[in-house]
Structures are given as structure tokens and as C-alpha cells.
Amino acid sequence: MGLKRVGNQTVKLENPPSIISTASIVGPKEGEGPLKEYFDMILEDDLWGTESWEKCESKLQEETVRMALTNAALSESDMNYLFSGDLLNQIISSSYCARQLGIPYFGLYGACSTMAESLSLGAMTIDGGFAEKVACVTSSHFSSAERQFRYPLEFGNQRPFSAQWTVTGAGAAILSSSGEGPFITYVTTGKVIDPGIKDANNMGAAMAPAAVDTISNHFRDTGYNPDDYDLIITGDLGSVGKSIASDLMKEEGYDISEVFNDSGVKIFYHEEQDTHSGGSGCGCSAVVFAGYVYKELLKGSLNRVLLISTGALHSSISTQQGESIPGIAHAVTISNSIE
């Protein structure tokens, strides 16, 4: 068997796994945004009958995976592996979800890059011959994230315009060694890039250089150009980070502006919904992928998409200790044809 590597950071899947189903469940605010028609379920409140936001987030993950399984007419016992992660300390949303599902479990942490990280490892696991079917899921919850990373909600702090709004939601995908597509055809794995930003209210700027590094390496590795894609969509740079990334890509020699969008920009009506620079959180990239991107691929209005989930790798301790916020970005090519 030959090595499947192309260039420095990319692998080309030999038998591209098929994304046979997805599901997305979002909170009330996300359900009032421009993508509301794409989500499978919209919660009426952000506790969903649980006692805490953290428990709600775990339920979000679990029910989203169950919905994706139902959409594929499969059950937990058909899954060889579960790849998942979230933003909470010790990724408890994911661990408690995995406890409920009983699927052999690889816990991941890539901050908001986790959706693409889970799709990367899930696809490689199938293409490598280790699994027939895997489930990938990530989540975030505005209220559990806000009190962990920033301030208690009761404090009512003002948010600067560069701040982002953590998406409440979970997105899941079922990957299979057989299926009609869309297919995961390339995986480009990111390095940690640190532009020296120390402001946890300006994460778009912290993550943009990592997105640019991964996207430009993807082009160099694969020989693709921006116009080979119908959509290049980053995880959650928000409007501040998206603008920086677009400019930096030009410095790398690629004008992606015609096909470039960002999940954090797309998910809210920013002025009306007061979400400032845009959505963020593991759930942002996850629900925009599982909802909007996947369904447009099925319709054929998109045919080849580069999904780049972007993560800011900080903790409240690292911020207090004066560390900067490094970024990472993982990319997968999702295509209606095997290339």
C-alpha cells in the first residue's frame, strides 16, 4: 500500500468515506438566525429540561448523534468509533454523551477546530481499514462557555465589538466506507500558529493566521486553487477574523474572496441579534456544516467545499498567566465526487 500523503500537511483518501447522514440541533437564538431552515431541531430554551447548561450541552450531543443515526437508519451498535470533543473543561459534554451511547470513544480537544478534527480522524480511520462506520460530533453552549471562559452571565458585562457569541448547538455526522457521498476526499491537518494575541475577546484575530496557514498549505499540497471550490468556509473567525484571513490569503498569493465565507458570520443576523463579530464555539462550525453545507451539497448547489474549523487554544488559567492565544485550523475537502 502506498503512502497517501500529498505535500507536507495533507493526505488524499484512497477510498473516500461517504458522509451518509448528519444532524444538527441548535438553541433558540440560532433558530432565529438566517440558517434556521437548515437545522433539524431548534430548542425552545437553553436548558432543555436539564438542571444545568452543562448537562444540556451533553444532552445536545447525545440527541444529535441519535438523530443522525436515525437519519441513516442505523443504531449506536453499528458504529465502530465515536470521535467527539467540546469546549468544556475535560470535555465533559463529550464524555457523558459517550457514556450514554456506549460506542468505543476517542475524546478530542481542538477548541473550535474540533468538528474538522473529528471528521479528519474519522475519515482516516475508515480509509485506513479500521472501521466501516464512525460517528463524529461536537457541541458548544453559550451559557456554559461564557461562565467558564469569561464572566458569570449574571454580571452582565459589556462585550467589545470584536467579541464573538458562542453558538448553542451540536452537529453530528455519520461516516461510512460505502455510500453515495458527499465524500471526504482530502484532509489537511493544522499546526499551532501563535500571532501573539492576548485578548480573549478578539479570537478571530488569534485564529486567522492559523486558518491562512492551513488553507494555503492545502492549496500547495493538493494543487487546488480557490476556484476549484464552490465554497471555502472557516469555522468561526467572525467578521473581524474573516477580513484578516482574506487579506492574509492575498499575501500568500491566493484570492479566495469570491468563494470565502465563515460559519460565525453566516449563523446570525449580527446587527439585529447583537452578536458583534459573529458566532463561535465548536458547535458553530458543526451546525453550519451539518445543516447548511451538507444540505446544499445534497441539493447539488454546492459540489466541492473546503471546511476549515478554527480553534483558539487558550484556557482561563493561561490567560491569567499572561500567555497569548495560539490558533489551529484543520481542513477537510467535502465533495460530491470521488476525485
Next chain:
Amino acid sequence: MGLKRVGNQTVKLENPPSIISTASIVGPKEGEGPLKEYFDMILEDDLWGTESWEKCESKLQEETVRMALTNAALSESDMNYLFSGDLLNQIISSSYCARQLGIPYFGLYGACSTMAESLSLGAMTIDGGFAEKVACVTSSHFSSAERQFRYPLEFGNQRPFSAQWTVTGAGAAILSSSGEGPFITYVTTGKVIDPGIKDANNMGAAMAPAAVDTISNHFRDTGYNPDDYDLIITGDLGSVGKSIASDLMKEEGYDISEVFNDSGVKIFYHEEQDTHSGGSGCGCSAVVFAGYVYKELLKGSLNRVLLISTGALHSSISTQQGESIPGIAHAVTISNSIE
């Protein structure tokens, strides 16, 4: 290419990756324990010239990977992927280490099961044709873990006898598609098992059923029996958890007592060093594997080892919210021969 699955939770590697080098760096207390001769470096203090225990832990990871690379006469740029994780919120030790090394990075979280998780995914990535060489590393630090999960050290709390002592240390391994071994031949991936324990000072009991589930599934999947192994070594059950696991294995129909040991038991002189039930932390399984297990395999005094790293999947928030502590255990077979 045929599917490499054997049984429900195990894969058999087709071209078993070779562990071409390891390295381990430990803190002063670990350096006074019974395994001191096996560690590559022993720190004189637990800050190592840094400003905080968290920064020391990140430096531990970075220097351990660099030492493993040096031992293999390789450099960072030879590595296709870095698989790593740790116990700290948002795995900052691993992320800051990955920033320094510049290797494409998959962040993992499996609590103290992370060393076997990283070896599992690293081995599958090579066997699947996605990489020639990968680095796997995990770490823990007594002082950064204690203040995050339990009490400030200055508080001087009493520890019950079921409590464990988080190991200060990092262990790293370099895996390669070519080499003389030892080889990773089987990977058994754990499910989350929750025995309902709510006491963060009794993690051995919380993790033992997960270890038993993974070990007994490994035997059922592979057809191996306890006497096919020279050593079956769990991550960090400690003496309390080890005794529970040994009893539960008999209920599963396997008497492993002749070849069973635990990293948390082996690493300290428990009475003299006042470490109660034993060592714990991602670093415990990592340094005992990278130090003792690997070097005894090279000597030939061990020839086939089942390494099972065990994790307790809780956070201080989940404990405060009354959740129990589920466990997980991942296993890899490490053998001097390709089977």
C-alpha cells in the same frame, strides 16, 4: 484492502508500526521511586526555571518530545503528526508544546487514558498509510492537577487512603512505519463505563470497571489469554483499583493475577513516599511505558505487553453538579515480534 477489525473493539495492524524511541522526564518525587533508573531525566524542582507549574508541564512535554527525537536521530520536521493531551483545562500543556514544535497536531483528551489513546491513533495513522513517523506524548504535573481538580496546595488538606498522587512527568514515543520494534500490533479502544462513583479521591474504583471491560474485550476479540502476555499493565488504578480490577477479571473468566501490574502501583514506594493508593495522571502511564516497559522490551526481559491506560472522565464542575465519574480504558499490544 480488507477490514482490519477483529471482534467488536479491536483492530489488528497490518504492518505494525515500530516504536523507534521513547523518552521520559519526571519530577523529583518520581525520581526517588523504584523506577528511577529507567527515567531519562529527573528534575531537581517542579518549576524547572518556569514561572508556574502549568508552564513547567508544557516544557516537560516539549523537552520530552525533543529528547525522544534526539534518541531516534530525528527532528520535528521528520514528524507527520503529533498526538498529545494532558489533564489541564483545554489541554494547554499540549497546545503550547505543539506551538513550540510546529508539527501538525491532533489534540486529545482521555484523562489518564491519553497515552494509550495517542499510541492507538498514532499507530492507526501509520498503518493506514497516512504517515511515516508520528510523535505521541502526554504529561501531568502534581501541582497543576491538584489545584485544578482538588484544593490549593497551601490549604494542606488531608488525603484519604484511597486517594492517588498525580505524577509529575511526561512520556513520549516516536512511531515509525519502518523499524526493528517493539511493534504496536493490536489496538483495543475503550467504551465509557460508569460504576457510579462520585468521590474524586477514589478514582481507582471509578476506573477499574472500564479497565476490565477493555481487557476482557481484548481477550475475546484477539483470542489471547493472560498467559500470552509477559505483562498486563494498567495506567493508574493504584492499589485500590488494581485489586478491584483483578477480582472483576476473574468474574469475566480471566485470571490475570500472575502477569498483572499497574503503573500507579509501580512508580512509588507508597508507604515511604506517602502516596496512598498510588500514582495517577496522564504522565503516570506515559513515563512507566516510556521508561520501564519500553526498556524492558528492548532488553528482551519482556516480549509482549498489554498497555492499558485508564482515565477518569470528570471535571470539577461535573463533580459539583453531582455527576458520577465515568471511566475509560484504551489498550495497545506492544510486542517484540510482528504477529
